[in-house]
Amino acid sequence: MRAVDVAVIGGGVIGAACARAAALRGLTVGIFEPGPDPAAASPASAGLLAAQIEPLDNGLVALAVRSRDQYQRLAAELRDTTGIDIGFWAGGIAAIALDDEEADHLKDAVARQRQAGLRCDWLAAADVHERWPGAAPDCRGALFAPEDGTVDPQALTRACLADARRLGAALIAERVEEVDRDGGRATGVITAAGATAAEHVVVAAGAWSGELRGLPRPLPVEPVRGQMAAVPWPGGPPAILYHDHGYVLARGGAALLGSTMERAGFDSRVTNEGLAQIFRGAVRLLPRLETQPVVRMWAGLRPGTPDGRPILGPDPDVERLWYATGHGRNGVLLASLTGEITGDLLARGETDVDIAALEVQRFQS
Numbered sequence: 001m002r003a004v005d006v007a008v009i010g011g012g013v014i015g016a017a018c019a020r021a022a023a024l025r026g027l028t029v030g031i032f033e034p035g036p037d038p039a040a041a042s043p044a045s046a047g048l049l050a051a052q053i054e055p056l057d058n059g060l061v062a063l064a065v066r067s068r069d070q071y072q073r074l075a076a077e078l079r080d081t082t083g084i085d086i087g088f089w090a091g092g093i094a095a096i097a098l099d100d101e102e103a104d105h106l107k108d109a110v111a112r113q114r115q116a117g118l119r120c121d122w123l124a125a126a127d128v129h130e131r132w133p134g135a136a137p138d139c140r141g142a143l144f145a146p147e148d149g150t151v152d153p154q155a156l157t158r159a160c161l162a163d164a165r166r167l168g169a170a171l172i173a174e175r176v177e178e179v180d181r182d183g184g185r186a187t188g189v190i191t192a193a194g195a196t197a198a199e200h201v202v203v204a205a206g207a208w209s210g211e212l213r214g215l216p217r218p219l220p221v222e223p224v225r226g227q228m229a230a231v232p233w234p235g236g237p238p239a240i241l242y243h244d245h246g247y248v249l250a251r252g253g254a255a256l257l258g259s260t261m262e263r264a265g266f267d268s269r270v271t272n273e274g275l276a277q278i279f280r281g282a283v284r285l286l287p288r289l290e291t292q293p294v295v296r297m298w299a300g301l302r303p304g305t306p307d308g309r310p311i312l313g314p315d316p317d318v319e320r321l322w323y324a325t326g327h328g329r330n331g332v333l334l335a336s337l338t339g340e341i342t343g344d345l346l347a348r349g350e351t352d353v354d355i356a357a358l359e360v361q362r363f364q365s
């Protein structure tokens with residue numbers, strides 16, 4: 001029988017970050033990933049590091065900022081060890097106000113963030129138009145988070161997997177059917193090819209995490225579809241402009257336009273309605289996009305939870321079973337810190353990050 005210290009179920013950005021962190025701490029790792037599911041979230045993601053822009057609850061903002069702030073170092077490390085450029089860009093994100101009510105709301109958010117010690121600016125409409133000519137003619141100003149930015153999620157996943165493999169991890173192209181348990185302890189995973197013994201099992205199977213057999217409890221992780229489209233960048237300085245869950249992001253000569261939040265089960269098709277919503281929102285942010293040809297459109301399934309927070313940490317009843325799933329809209333942003341937390345839990349049994357609000361038992365009725 002194969003044996004590893006850690007079996008990671010899923011090789012998306014979260015499984016990859018956890019596997020790398022475990023391998024860096026000297027553990028032998030098997031990453032079970034049958035080949036990214038066509039509906040997987042990580043390859044579909046925009047890769048925004050929008051810690052100060054996304055409507056996160058207060059506890060999560062602190063973790064998101066902490067994770068975002070690790071990316072500069074992580075990008076350099078991964079470039080050194082794997083030669084892969086993860087496309088880290090920290091030129092800031094602007095959340096645009098399109099009416100006076102939104103402007104008041106965003107001005108309050110600027111004040112709150114500054115009070116919390118974060119860098120955050122209010123840009124008047126004239127400043128917005130000077131920085132990004134042609135952006136949102138009816139703009140009433142913007143919250144600008146100068147340290148937010150983006151990474152290329154596909155490159156990040158690839159680089160974390162490559163680094164984990166460099167450190168001895170094995171990528172096993174098999175779908176896990178069941179988590180193996182011996183009473184109150186996880187003992188490995190079972191695939192169609194047989195069993196693998198493991199000291200620790202990490203559930204990182206994205207939207208499919210709740211489908212695994214052998215888990216001691218139902219996992220409230222549900223697919224939330226996000227549709228995206230790409231058009232050529234219409235010129236002007238690169239920018240990330242955001243409004244009401246919709247955004248326009250410059251990457252590699254393209255404008256990535258996102259995204260929808262839909263409960264459509266495991267259906268990851270793009271729809272007329274979804275694309276129409278994205279295009280309407282994007283054109284309000286950058287009207288020059290209106291005449292751009294559509295180059296590509298796609299969709300992926302985010303692993304959503306009822307309260308929008310990830311599920312992270314130990315199972316309370318089954319020893320050595322760990323969760324790293326349910327990252328919803330912000331899994332790329334949170335991948336770096338998730339890896340660090342999970343790596344420390346696996347290697348030392350503890351983490352210096354307070355994860356009480358993320359633990360699975362919060363869903364126990």
Ligand SMILES: Cc1cc2nc3c(=O)[nH]c(=O)nc-3n(C[C@H](O)[C@H](O)[C@H](O)COP(=O)(O)OP(=O)(O)OC[C@H]3O[C@@H](n4cnc5c(N)ncnc54)[C@H](O)[C@@H]3O)c2cc1C
Nearest residue numbers: 010012014037041042045047048176206226330331332333
């Ligand atoms: C359109 C869109 C835009 C997004 N934009 C952003 C953004 O700008 N910023 C941000 O931070 N986040 C964003 N997200 C969210 C982010 O992409 C996700 O939170 C993150 O990718 C989740 O990663 P994951 O590894 O948990 O899941 P996934 O990437 O879905 O990976 C799960 C993996 O598990 C594998 N798997 C499933 N079942 C099994 C099994 N039984 N055995 C073995 N392997 C299995 C699948 O093949 C898959 O590869 C976006 C998501 C979408 C869809």
